[in-house]
Amino acid sequence: MSTVIEAVAVSRAVGQPLDRIDGHAKVTGAARYAADAPIAAPLHAAIVQSTIPCGRIAAIDESAARNLAGVVEVLTYRNAPRVPVLSFDFTTPVTEELAPLQSDAIAYDGQHVAVVIAETFEAARAGATLLRIGYERREAEVSLDTARTIEHPEQWFGDDAQPRRGDPERAYNAAAVRVDATYTTPEETHNPLEPSVTVAEWRDGELTVYDATQWVRGTRAVLAKSFELDEEKVRVISPFLGGGFGCKGFFWPHPLIAAMAAKVTNRPVKLVLTREQMFTSCGYRSETRQRVRIGASREGRLQAILHDVLAESSRVGMFVESAGAVTTMLYDVSNIAVTHRIARLDVPTPTAMRAPGKAPGTYALGSALDELAYACGLDPLDVLRRNDAAVDRSSGLPFSSKQLLACYERGAEAFGWSARPKAPRAWREGGELVGWGVATATYPALRSPAQARVTLSTDGLVDVASATHDLGTGMYTILAQIAADELGVDPRAIRVRIGDSSFPVAPVAGGSMSSASVGPAVQDAARRAYHEAVAIATSSGESALHGLPERDVEARDGALRSKADPSRAVTYADLVRLGGSGAIEALGSAAPGDEDERLSFYSFGAQFVEVRFDEELARLRVSRALGVFDCGRILNPKTARSQMIGGIVWGIGMAMLEETVRDPRYGAVVTNNLADYHVPVNADVPDIDVLFVEEPDLAFNSLGARGVGEIGITGVAAAIANAVYHATGVRVRDLPIVPEKLLGAGPAAG
Amino acid sequence: MRAFEYVVAASSAAARTLAREVDGARFYAGGTTLVDLMKADVERPRRVIDISRLPLAAIEQRGDVVRIGALARNSDVAYDARIVLHFPAVSEALLSGASGQIRNAATIGGNLLQRTRCSYFRETRWRCNKREPGSGCDALDGFNRGHAVLGTSDSCIASYPGDLAVALCALSARVVVEGNDGERTIALDDLYVLPGEHPERETTLGPGELITAVELRAERLHERSHYLKIRDRASFEFALVSVACAVELDGKNIAQARLALGGVGTVPWRAREAEAALTGAPPGEAAFRRAAETALTGARTRAHNAYKVELAQRAIVRALRSVCGTGA
Amino acid sequence: MPTTERPAAPAQPAVQLTLRLNGREATFAVEPDVTLLDLLRERAGLTGSKKGCDRGQCGACTVLVNGRRTLSCLALALAHAGDAITTIEGLAAGSELHPVQAAFVEHDAFQCGFCTPGQILSAVGAIAEGHARTGDEIREAMSGNLCRCGAYPNIVAAIAAVQRAR
Structure with missing residues (x-):
C-alpha cells in the first residue's frame, strides 16, 4: 500500500546521513562482542592444530598438559563427544564435510586436533603448548602448480560455472585486435580484527552460544543438528560482530568444539581463536590464475571474451572462487566462454571473502580491457563506455536499473579525467611518476526472505527485532530509520535488537543482501504496527482521534495525530494502554517474488585511482581514489559512504599488500600473522571520495535499495594496476604489486 | 607461555645476580619483544627479571658525548632535542620503527636486542638453527623474501630487523655493558655476531651482563645524517631495506662518510669499504653508485630476496644524495 | 637462545597487584603470565580493550599507561604495579563523551x-x-x-x- 508511505511520511529518516545509533556503545566500550559475553567465570579453551597437511594422528601425549595446574580437560578425537558429519546445504551451512575431533585423519595443515580446557586463559594457553601430538604424514598436494585433481564444476550457487554463448574461439581468432594475458591473484585472508569466538553454555539440555557469526540462524541449525536437538533448544547470540567479510558467514568447526567442551565439563566455555589460527580455521580467498583473451575491433568494440579461471578448494569442502561470473554480463559482447577449474588440494577450505569471485575477476577483466585500450590506441574509459551493456547479455533480460554510464560520466568529471595524458610514463610531478586508472565495479543484487518484529510498548518504546546482523554495515541504524519513517518517530528513539537466533528469521549477513532483505521486512512490520495503532486510535472511545477516518490520521513526532489539527494526538504509549494487550506487536515479512524472471538485478560503479611512483625506490602509493556507485536508493549516505571507503581500502590492500603465503613443502601458511600479512595501515590510505548515482530500484524491493557491502572492492585492484601501467609503463599481472615487481620500471643504480 | 618466576630487580647489580642464578633468565624492560616471543613459545625463560623501573632512563650530555640510558623509551629518545639536533638519523630510525604505542614501551637497550622476524624462527613448528641449534633452516629454501643477503651462512639467513641499531651502527655508537667485572664499553659493531655455524649466539654479551647505556659522539659528521627505510606498507612494518648514512663535506669533497644497512644483513651492517670509496670523492651520482655497488659486494641471494641487492643499492644512492644535498 | 627443553619454572602463585584503574585503586591477585590486557578483560571486567592479535600487531588493545598510549597485550600485568591505567571505559567524563x-x-x-x-x-x-x-x-x-x-x-x-x- 504505497499510500501508507505518503500518509505517514512526515519526517523522512531514510536517506538521511544519520549517525550510527550504536555509535555511543562502540566508542565507550559498552558494545559487547562475543568474547565479551556476560558469562561469569567461564572455562577457557585453547585449540591445538595439525602441523601436517595430510595423514593421520599417530600418537597423543596429554600427560604434561593434564598435569598443568588449572587444566580441566583435554579433548581429542579419542574422547570428544560424537557428532555427525554434515553436508552443506542452505539449512545446514557447513563449509567442510569434516566434523571436528571425530577421527585421526588429517585433511590439511591447521585442522583442529585437540582442545585444552582450563580454569584460566593462561592455563589453557600453556596447556596447549604442552600437548604432544605425533603424526604419520602422507604425501600432500598443496600447490596449484602441481595439482593433479582438477574438477570442472557445472554450477555454483545456481549459476552456470562454465557459461558459453556464440562462437567465442572463432570470433576471437577473427578479431582485428587481440589481448591474451594471464593474471594471478594470491590467497588472501579476511582477518577481521575480531578473531572468531564462541562462548558456549549448556543449561538443562539447552545450548546457548555467543558466537562471532554473520548468521545466527545458520549456526543454530548446525549446532542443533550436530547435537540432535530441536532448534528451539539452541540459542545463538551475536549482537556485535568485529567484522566478518565472509569468514564468519558459513559454519566452521570451532563453535562445535566450544559446545563439546562446555558439554563435557558442564561449565560455560570461552574459545577464542588466535590470530594465527584465523589463517586456517575460517576460510580464505582462493588463489586464482586467470587467462583472459579478448577479441575486439580496432575501435575497441568487444567481439569475444574467453576467461579461464583456475582456483583451489580443499578435499573436504567445495568452494568456487567464481572469478568469471560477471564476465558474462558486464559488457556488450556476443561471444563468451568462461571456464572455472578447481584444483582439489590438501589445504583448508576457501570461502567467500568480500566480493567473492568478483574481486579477483574484475581485476583480471578490468586489466585486460585496459590492455585492449592501449592496443587500440584508445582512452581506457572510452573502451568501457563503448561496450556498455544495455541489457544483461547473459540472460537477455533488461537490467532493473542501471546507471553505469552516469557513473563513468560523474566520475570522469569529478576526477578530472579529461586532463589525463594518453601515453604511459608521460607524467612526472615532484620527482614521481603519476598515473591514472579506471575500472568498472559490479556486484549482483541479491535478496532472501526475511522477517522482523516491531513492538510498541506502554513505556513508549519502539522495538525492532530480527535475526540479522551488523558487521559494521550500519544495519542497526538503517533498520531504525526504516521503522522511524513508518511510525513517525525519531529513529534515535527506536531500539533495534538483532543478532539473536530467537528473533524473526533473517538470512546470512553476506552477499550484500541484508538491507535489501531485512529492510523491507522491518518496513512491513512497522506498517502493520502502525495500522494496528491507527485502528485503536480511531475506534477507542478514550482516544483523542476517536471516530476519525484512517486517512485523516498521520504519524508524526512520536504520536498519531489528526492531519487537520495536529494538536489532536495520541501517543503510541497511550494507544498501547488503550489497546489493552500490553503491547502492539507486529510480525512483518518480505521475500523476493518472480521479478528475476523479468529483470536482471545488479549494482554498478566506476573506480578511479591515481598512483604516484618513486621509480628509484620502487615506492608506490595510491594518492587519490574516487568511487562512483549505482546501488539504487541509499538508505543512509553516511554509513553507505563508509562501506564504500572500506571496500576501496580493501582494494588497495588486495592490489598492493595482501598475500597469504603457503610454504609449498609443508602446506602451512608462513605469513599467518598481522605483521607478515599486510593489511593496509592508515598511512597507506589517501583521502577517498565516494559519489552515488541514486536511482531507487523499486522493482527490486519496496525500499528501492540494493546492497552496498561488496561492490566497493570490485574494480579497485584493476584501477590501481591500470594506473601503475599509466604511470610506469609496467603491466603487473600478478598481485600484489610489491616493490620488486616494479624495480625494473626505474633506472638501475649500478 | 610457559610458567616462569617474576622478580623485580632493585638495582642493576641485583638484576645481574638474579640473572646469573638461573639458566634461562631474561630481563624485562618494555616487554615488546620478550612477551611476544614468550607467547610464541620461542622464549621460555624460567625467570623474568623486571628492570623497567631501574634509574637507567636518562639522556645526558657530557661534553660531546651523549649518553642514552638503556631504559630510555624509544619515543622519548626520538623526540629529544639533543638527539634530533646531533643525530638526526637516530631520531628518524626510531620514528620509522614499529608504532607510537610500541615506541612508548620499547627501550633502547631492549631494542638493540630485538630478535629476528624470520617466520621460521618465530614459530616452533619449523626447523630453525637459531631456535633449536642443529635442527636445520627452513628459511633457506622457504619463503625468504624478507631475509638477509649479507652476512648469511648455510645455517641462517635471518635478517636483523631493527632500525635503531642500523643508525647507531653508522654513527659509531658505543654500548655500555655492566658485567661481573664492572663496566665495559664496546663498539656497537662488536655487540653483534654473525650467524656462522652458531646462529643461536647473537651477541657478545655474557651471562648476566646488562646493557646500561648507549653513547654517541656529537660531531659535525653525525649532524648530517639520515635514515631511509623501504617497506611494503607506508608505516608499521619492518624494513625490506634501510640505509643509515652520515657525510661530512670538506669544500668540494666528501671528507668522511658513514654507511650502514638494515634489512639486508644478519646483523646491522656497517659498509666500511663503501665508506672508504666515498672518502675524498666529490659528492655525486658516480661516487654514490660506486659506494652502493661496493656495499652490496658479496651479497648472496635466495629464491625470493634477490631484489634486495638492487633495492638496497638504489636506497644507498638516494640516502647519500639526500644527506649531501645534491638533488636529484 | 636455544629453546631446547629445560625444566619449566614451578608455577608462581598469584601475588597482589594494585593499579590505579580509570581513576580508582584496584587490587587483583595475579600470576606472572597474565598480561595487562588479559587482566583488564578477564579479571577486571573491562572488556572494552580488545584482543585482535595478542602479539602487538594490531593496536586494538591500546590503553593509556600513566597517560601514554601503549599496547596492553605485550605488557605483563605485574610490571605495572601502581601505574595509572585508562581504558575506554574510563575516558568519558560521566555521561559526557570525550x-x-x-x-x-x-x-x-x-x-x-x-x-x-x-x-x-x-x-x-x-x-x-x-x-x-x-x-x-x-x-x-x-x-x-x-x-x-x-x-x-x-x-x-x-x-x-x-x-x-x-
Missing part, C-alpha cells in the same frame, strides 16, 4: 567498532604527544592501529576535527 569519542561518532570513524577503543585511546595519546597536527602526521601517528573495515579516512577526519577545535 571529544575524540564524540568526533568518532560524528565522522563515522568506525564500522564494526572492534578496533575503535584502541583507535580512540591511541588518538588521545597521539594528540597529547603533539605530533598529530597535519593529515599526514595523523596518518602516521595512527598507523599502529589497524582498522580492517577501512575507516581510516574518517578516523583522520575525526582527529583533525578535534585538533581544530582545541
